[in-house]
Amino acid sequence: MMNHKVICWDCGATVEDPFVSICPRCGGLLTVKMDLEKVKEKKPADLRKEPLGVWRYSDFLPVDPAHKISIQEGGTPLYKTEALAEQASVKEMFVKFEGLNPTGSFKDRGMTVGVTRAKELDAKVVGCASTGNTSASLAAYAAKAGIKCAVFLPSGKVAAGKLAQALFYGAKVLSVDGNFDDALALARKMADEKKIYLLNSINPYRPEGQKSVLFEIMDQLEYGVPDRIVLPVGNAANIWAVYKALTELEEVGWIDKMPMLTGIQAEGSSPVAKAFSSHEEDFVPVENPETLATAIRIGNPVSGRKALMAIYGTGGYSATVTDEEIVSAQKLTARREGVFVEPASAASVAGILKLREQGIIDRDERVVAICTGNGLKDPDTAVKYSEPPIKCANSVAEVEKILSR
């Protein structure tokens, strides 16, 4: 099925070797160019025979759904969050809760497509470097596909839930000295020697699956384009994927305007937001990124330049939030909406509160926050920033006393 080709995002060359992850000619980033001519004859309703989820949008995917490796990813709720809207004082606010994917983060959207591709290529071993969620997701999809899996994690810097998942799904879990950027360098070396099929987001097939979060949001809003979509930015593939999805919907004529894409980073790990604030098209890597939001603790984002294009191309924005603002938004989302997101995901909510306060987001806006992962992934951070359980004797009177405080 050739509904696409892989090209270099920088020089435009067509790339034939399916096992390279950068352009053999110029070293640039790769991307998939979809042929959407046939899709132009369809309308959104034609796709609704399939359930809400990644594979409803097969027309926009570069792999054959007939042999998909799937554990029912996507189809996540878009909550109308009235309490958060009131708190932020915006007209309408929604949370797209990606924590309800099979392994608890949006990474499953990319992995179902990436591992389906690995299977097409008859790859013997798949691998990735990860701050946690990518490895949890790859381990699950590799298990489903029956392919051997190696994940490279920075030593001691992975949230407990994510580590448990990678171990339990049966991946070879390798703890690498150094940070995420070091772990990725090793994984890339393995891929260069063709010892693994690399499924980091530098692999052009993964963002293709990640486009589906935008397709679903549009479906759930009946194709009424929101004013703004806000998401956390780490390695920056997700914001790029959302932008790519928007350009494809525009190409087939299903939308005629774009939401302002707004990328939020943690203050201690914010190369993209810094570049945006000085109107640059490229970023300067951050040497030692630090934030409690481990999923976005990335100093040298692989898709950073693509993210900046997504932001500039939609008249969007980029800003930072502090760790305190992240935890406070995480609590607010749990306590006002009953939605428990992981710290990185709360960056989008924190960003909305902050940018509204600064007047960058307007009161009249209809805003969507993408909350990328589940709070259960990182119980240690949640417990650390909560009051400890209250000691209580086995007595009704004492319970009453405590409840009346």
Ligand SMILES: *Cc1c(COP(=O)(O)O)cnc(C)c1O
């Ligand atoms: C991966 C991840 C991110 C960052 O996404 P990028 O595509 O790397 O920008 C944010 N939040 C969670 C929960 C993640 O797992």
Ligand SMILES: [Zn+2]
């Ligand atoms: Zn090139």
